[in-house]
Amino acid sequence: MTLEQMDKKRADIFKALSDVNRLSMIRILYRHHREMTCGEVGGELNISKSTVSYHFKILRSVGLTHTRKDAQIKYLSINKDTFHKYLPGFLDSL
Amino acid sequence: MTLEQMDKKRADIFKALSDVNRLSMIRILYRHHREMTCGEVGGELNISKSTVSYHFKILRSVGLTHTRKDAQIKYLSINKDTFHKYLPGFLDSL
DNA sequence: CCATTTGTTCTAATGTCATGAAACAAATGT
DNA sequence: ACATTTGTTTCATGACATTAGAACAAATGG
Numbered sequence: 001m002t003l004e005q006m007d008k009k010r011a012d013i014f015k016a017l018s019d020v021n022r023l024s025m026i027r028i029l030y031r032h033h034r035e036m037t038c039g040e041v042g043g044e045l046n047i048s049k050s051t052v053s054y055h056f057k058i059l060r061s062v063g064l065t066h067t068r069k070d071a072q073i074k075y076l077s078i079n080k081d082t083f084h085k086y087l088p089g090f091l092d093s094l
Numbered sequence: 095m096t097l098e099q100m101d102k103k104r105a106d107i108f109k110a111l112s113d114v115n116r117l118s119m120i121r122i123l124y125r126h127h128r129e130m131t132c133g134e135v136g137g138e139l140n141i142s143k144s145t146v147s148y149h150f151k152i153l154r155s156v157g158l159t160h161t162r163k164d165a166q167i168k169y170l171s172i173n174k175d176t177f178h179k180y181l182p183g184f185l186d187s188l
Numbered sequence: 189c190c191a192t193t194t195g196t197t198c199t200a201a202t203g204t205c206a207t208g209a210a211a212c213a214a215a216t217g218t
Numbered sequence: 219a220c221a222t223t224t225g226t227t228t229c230a231t232g233a234c235a236t237t238a239g240a241a242c243a244a245a246t247g248g
Contacts, residue, residue, distance in 0.1 A: 004114075007121060011114040018109035019236080023101045038195060048238050053196055055236090072194055072245040089182035113206080132225060142208045147226055149206090166215040166224055 013086050016062045021045055022055045026064065026078065027094045035068065035075035107180050110156045115139055116149045120158065120172065121188045129162065129169035 001009075017023055025041050042052035056076065059065045063082040068075045083091050095103075111117055119135050136146035150170065153159045157176040162169045177185050 003121070004118070007114050007117045011112055011117050014108045014117070015112035018105055018112040020098075020101050020105040021236090023105050023108070024098070027097070027101060039193090049195070050197080050239075051237055057196085074195070086187070087181060087184060088187070090180075093180070093182070115206090133223090141206095143225070144209075144227080145207055151226085168225070 010086060012062050013064070013082070016058050016064055019055065021047060021051070022059055025052075025055060025059065029065070029076060029078050030091055030094050035077045037073055037075060041076065104180060106156050107158070107176070110152050110158055113149065115141060115145070116153055119146075119149060119153065123159070123170060123172050124185055124188050129171045131167055131169060135170065 017026070024045055028041055028044050029036060038052055038056060039049070041056075042049055045052070056065065056067075060067060063079055066077050066079045068077070078091070080091065111120070118139055122135055122138055123130060132146055132150060133143070135150075136143055139146070150159065150161075154161060157173055160171050160173045162171070172185070174185065
């Protein structure tokens with residue numbers, strides 16, 4: 001992997017975290033220390049469910065969160081591996 | 095400072111690092127272990143000088159870099175304090 | 189079978205960002 | 219004085235991001 005490709009990957013991670021709603025979603029997930037549903041997380045923010053879905057898709061696409069589906073409900077959680085790899089120490093600063 | 099204000103501040107930092115050119119500029123500055131001029135940094139990237147100036151203004155505005163003026167030349171450097179505060183361990187991963 | 193819950197996708201509107209050319213400003217050198 | 223160097227600002231443009239509403243899909247419960 002070239003330096004430029006690594007810069008690109010890092011930029012994608014930072015871009016995913018550059019929106020205040022997405023950052024709040026990460027903080028909420030992290031502080032609850034458990035899986036949460038889309039609706040639970042969205043309920044703490046003042047935005048529509050389609051917007052919540054849009055933001056979680058972006059977080060998932062760069063590997064910052066993980067989704068587990070059980071029946072009709074989807075459980076979200078933080079992907080700590082990605083944070084530790086690209087942003088060591090960041091989660092604990094939340 | 096409220097949680098929302100802290101999320102906003104973090105989002106601004108991440109936004110500043112979410113562009114591949116700005117990330118390359120930080121990497122170049124960090125790896126040279128010395129102050130560099132705008133022109134030197136820009137010379138390693140393939141973008142116009144006005145674009146380089148635009149990007150450094152953004153990095154400066156969130157405190158990621160520092161500028162020292164000596165005569166007509168401006169010397170740029172990394173502001174390690176900001177990195178250590180918001181992204182501990184990140185610089186060493188570059 | 190039908191209403192409800194949970195979340196996704198589509199669409200349209202609006203807003204923000206990145207870019208380079210040109211003009212500008214400040215300091216220097218001849 | 220005047221050209222040169224170094225960087226900033228202004229401007230126009232094209233590209234991309236964010237948002238909510240509506241329609242949709244899948245699973246559940248009565």
